[in-house]
Amino acid sequence: MIEFRDVSVTYPNGTKALDGVDLTIPDGQFVVVVGLSGAGKSTLVRTINGIVPATGGELLVDGAPVAAANRRQLRRLRSQVGMIFQSFNLVNRTTVMNNVLTGRLHSAGFLRSMFGWFSGADKEVAFDALERVGILEKAYVRASQLSGGQQQRVAIARGLAQQPRIMLADEPVASLDPPTADAVMRDLQRINRELGITTVVNLHFLDLARRYGDRIIGMRAGKVVFDGTGAEADDAVFESIYGRSLTAEDVVEKKAGPVA
């Protein structure tokens, strides 16, 4: 369970990116966060694993306050929270397997991680993660040789290899073409359903948000301005979140037609 209690974030340059956020995300939920660029979505997910420290209020992850964690506790918290990025953030020069094994580092000691001796169990976890996103056969291919959709699946597998309780995704499909974006979202949803991993995904496409979000959270200027189900989030709601009328840029499928 993730609990935001009046959480604020002010960056060192004075930008207030989160402004009194109150949220409770129960275990296993698939939450989509929407909002315009600059609304504070990235900041919101990064406070959950402490990459961005909250400067006000209290944030509890599984009952433990993130702000009170020392460096070791923070690493342990992060090991339980997988993260996926818009730009994949893979090491391109190395293999898919090495990238996925990054997800096992939290349990590797100094010597093991220095020489890259991962245990058989760690490797099995990595293979299993690759199998879940359907690219097991690419394990020993260089990451740079994969397509964008495949690279994002490697990044998902890296997160899965952590065997996390929570998965954060910051605009995971913004760099992908529409069919690939949909497929990657389906992967995230399937993993959420199969493994019960609490998932928080930032999106700016409203059709994807409605299709996949059990719950949609709308953000504007650092505040939560909408919190409800996909069915409740009609066009009027999105217009109020975005503060403007909707355009073709707001949907991933540009063509008219029934949404699958």
Next chain:
Amino acid sequence: MSTPATTDRAPTDQPPADRPVKPPPSIGTVVGLLVFAAISVYAAIGIEFTLRPLWEDVNRGREIVARYFDPNWAILTRPAVREGFLETLYIAIIATLVGCLIALVCAMLASKVSAPNTPVYRITKFVLSVLRSLPDLAWGLLFVAFVVNPQLSGVLALTMFNIGIVAKLTSESIDAVERGPIEAVEAAGGSRFQRGRYAVLPQVAPNYLSYCFYVFEINIRASAVLGMIGAGGIGTVINILVSRLQHEDLAAVVYALVVVVFILDQASRAVRRRLT
């Protein structure tokens, strides 16, 4: 060559008047060249530079030069010479290995991207710039004075020299790595060390290895020179031959050295080309 497209224009034609005129050289360039020339003349007078000995002593030198064209190849089969060459090679290899390993750690500490904190970053940068301010020969003189074993002093001198170069070049490569993978390792609960090992190192590895081969090339040459000040290797042999005026033997050793250095240089360069 192909003929110009406008063949109807007579070659004596003036170019059109609207062509821009080349601007005169800037004042800065002129002043710079004048200052450079003045300093050169001043320095030449200062050291009483003259080319006269080149032709006045040419007859005296002719006999010695002739002996260099008649090298005594047989000396290369002597055990002392063969061991000298091998020693130079070993000194260069060991200094490269040790120096580059230490340099990698220093490089990680000397880049803002991978340093644990600002004081460590500042101190490492400072220490490295001190290391680099001493040339290899100065390190050699220092260690020859303090270390009994000549080979060890050679290794130590080159090691210090290598750390300075490789750590600087590598830390500059680290400054330019993509930050995304670092954030990913951090988000996965990786330690600072793991961030360096799994997000930074794979990105700079080709550059780093290329720098290692580059200093290896320098080390072979430098090790031969260091031998002359008593740091082991073929330089020691050369030193003895010089003092005994055995010019034919010296010629053979020097030619062999040129060939060895050339071959190792080319091999190392071939490896470097494939790395980046």
